[in-house]
Amino acid sequence: MTTLTAQLKQRTLRSPLRIVALVAAGVIVAAIVAAYFYDHSRADLISPGVKAAGVDVGGMRANQARAVLERELPRRLNRPIVVSAAGHHFHFDTAATHPRIDIDGLVNRAVDDSRSGWFGSRAIDGITGARKDADVSAPVSYSHATLESLSARIAGKVDRDARDATVKPSATGLEQVKSQTGRRVNSAALNAALASAITHPGDPRRVKAVVSVTHPKVTTAELVTKYPNYIIVDRGGFTLRYYHDLKLAKTYPIAVGMQGLETPAGLYDIQWKQVNPPWYVPNSAWAGSLAGKTIPPGPQDPLKARFMAFNGGAGIHGIDPSEYGTIGHTASHGCVRMTIPDVIDLYRRVPVHTPVFVG
Numbered sequence: 001m002t003t004l005t006a007q008l009k010q011r012t013l014r015s016p017l018r019i020v021a022l023v024a025a026g027v028i029v030a031a032i033v034a035a036y037f038y039d040h041s042r043a044d045l046i047s048p049g050v051k052a053a054g055v056d057v058g059g060m061r062a063n064q065a066r067a068v069l070e071r072e073l074p075r076r077l078n079r080p081i082v083v084s085a086a087g088h089h090f091h092f093d094t095a096a097t098h099p100r101i102d103i104d105g106l107v108n109r110a111v112d113d114s115r116s117g118w119f120g121s122r123a124i125d126g127i128t129g130a131r132k133d134a135d136v137s138a139p140v141s142y143s144h145a146t147l148e149s150l151s152a153r154i155a156g157k158v159d160r161d162a163r164d165a166t167v168k169p170s171a172t173g174l175e176q177v178k179s180q181t182g183r184r185v186n187s188a189a190l191n192a193a194l195a196s197a198i199t200h201p202g203d204p205r206r207v208k209a210v211v212s213v214t215h216p217k218v219t220t221a222e223l224v225t226k227y228p229n230y231i232i233v234d235r236g237g238f239t240l241r242y243y244h245d246l247k248l249a250k251t252y253p254i255a256v257g258m259q260g261l262e263t264p265a266g267l268y269d270i271q272w273k274q275v276n277p278p279w280y281v282p283n284s285a286w287a288g289s290l291a292g293k294t295i296p297p298g299p300q301d302p303l304k305a306r307f308m309a310f311n312g313g314a315g316i317h318g319i320d321p322s323e324y325g326t327i328g329h330t331a332s333h334g335c336v337r338m339t340i341p342d343v344i345d346l347y348r349r350v351p352v353h354t355p356v357f358v359g
Helices: 002-040 062-077 103-114 119-128 144-158 187-199 220-226 285-290 321-326 340-349
Strands: 050-052 081-085 088-092 134-136 166-170 173-177 182-185 206-208 211-214 229-234 239-244 247-253 266-269 272-275 304-311 314-318 330-332 336-338 355-358
Touching (some): 062 103, 081 187, 144 182, 144 187, 166 229, 166 355, 247 340, 304 340, 314 340, 321 330, 330 336, 336 340
Parallel strands (some): 050 134, 229 355, 314 336
Antiparallel strands (some): 081 088, 166 173, 182 211, 239 247, 272 304
16 A cells, blocks of 8 residues: 555656656747748848958848849949059059959858857847857958059059269369169069059058169268369360369360361370470371470470370370460370479379269
8 A cells, every 4th residue: 555655655746747848848849940941931031240352241231241242342342452562552443454353252251250159049149149250251352464464563653773873074173973782673573562452452551662772882971982082174264174073173274176176085094294304296197207206395395294195195284385375275296285383283183993974
């Protein structure tokens, strides 16, 4: 009797537990089914926080996202890229490269990214409004040849050769040409940076070009050392200008070659110098019977006091005071004539190899 009573009590206790278990199981199944159908209803819904090529499409259906991307992406893709190079700024015409992106592929990726994982967790995320921060991308096509052409135009405006400092002589003076550093755009790096900017339309459209610098062999500061002395012969103005450290130090009145025997124009240098020089008469018709002879210093020697050769037989020399009246005229057989005091003064100032420009 006691055993039967115990069995009845156990059965009475088990029945509610079974009912609770069955109810719980039913609730779970119903929840799973509800979650499944809820998730299925969101099959083309993109999770909040998802971007496509930088455009926020979170919370949108696939067709809505497609419409937004078709409106926004062409504008973003065609925005110009600002290129900075050596202190200059250029607007790179992105539209000229005809960039294109697979919008359907972007939408599919955004949807697939939103629907990753178990449907139950997706349903919970949907109910709680959980964000899924992500930015999906798709390949961007463009004209590589056009990009390289536009990049080359930028390089062409930036690139320049290094320039050595030098002097530019003329009959009227000596002009200094200052040195200049050179620069060269790294075209390969610029092309790669532009390609990256084009294919990532969501990024800021700014590119800094890599520019290398080349230095001149002769700087402006070194120019004085290179040209401590310089002579300018102005035939038309009958003036010899002497420059020291690239500054006009003194001017002298001169005579130059007569018509048919002009003092030769061009750039030369002092080849040799001589005090009280003899006259080595050139083998020219105008020399007559003196042609080829050497006239020692004295009354018959037209070269007085000093001689500075700059073109073989031609040179700068002094003349007898009786011929000072020829100064300021075309009177010599090709040489540059000076008064004796002036030629002595110039002689002591200029060493051999001093440049002589005859203009």
